[in-house]
Amino acid sequence: MPSQVGLSVRFWGVRGSIPSPGPETARYGGNTPCVEMQAGGERLIFDLGTGVRELGEAAGGPVEAHVFISHYHYDHLQGLPFFGPIFNPQSRFLVRGPTRNGRTVREVLAHQMQPPFFPVTTDVFRAQVEYQPFEAGDRARLGEAVVSAIEANHPGGNLAYRLDYKGRSVVYATDTEHGDRDEQLIEFARKADVLIYDAMYTDDEYLGRDGSPKIGWGHSTWQNAIKIAADAGVGTMVMFHHEPTRTDDQLDALVKEVKRHRKATIAAREGLVIRL
Secondary structure, eight states: OSSSEEEEOOOOBBBBBOOSSSSGGGTTTOOOEEEEETTTEEHHHHOOOOHHHHHHHHHHHHHEEEEOOOOOOOGTTTTTGGGGGGGGOEEEEEEOOOOOOTTTTTHHHHHHHSSTSSSSOGGGGOOOEEEEOTTTTTEEEEEEEEEEEEEEEEHHHHHHHEEEETTTEEEOOOOOOOOOTTHHHHTTTTSEEEEEEEEOOOOOOOOTTTSSOOOOSSSOOOHHHHHHHHHHHHHHEEEEBTTTTTTTTHHHHHHHEEEEEESEEEOOOTEEEEEO
């Protein structure tokens, strides 16, 4: 059961684009995005990547939670059909997400879980599931917690979320490319205790000095993460949405380099819990 006091963040999936299991990614983890937050008696789940399967296994029974989906690319949804609590009649979920191309969150989830994409539909769910469109500028009050959202810079759209609870705050800004929307994100993240930010690439990777260029792919760099964190005056910066081919040893080296420029930085890894 969620704690009745405090705010915590737990990472269940931290990789981007595609799962990357194997011995070289075991320490940071190879599951795609899923972040659980607990604010007092409320449980919140951000994104339904493959990490949500691990969350369900750890729960070991029914779950009551608010689910916030950033966007509908496969790496953020592919854990849903394998999330055990969604098949438990005692589980209850309120699933929120943006309307895209005229389809609500309920319609998008139903559409991607049907043949020929998947063998069964959302009709197999046995939990009590409600769906609610959630757009940039919306606010949801969950007990003493408030969740708000802005539009991030990503192909097809993506919501960045902020959770405020009793003077503490966490910003979840996955899948965002630096550029035109930076000032909006800086204001959105102003004075947050924790900023979870898409630091998928280095500048050299992004610009094509190391491999093919990644401009326009919808992801950012650790160099820009530092700038956003500094300009917004945030506390801890969490590097997130790790490049799937980056090994644990390479991530260790990258974190060491980033800490030379900003000490209050950590890299997300599966099982990491931040308590505020």
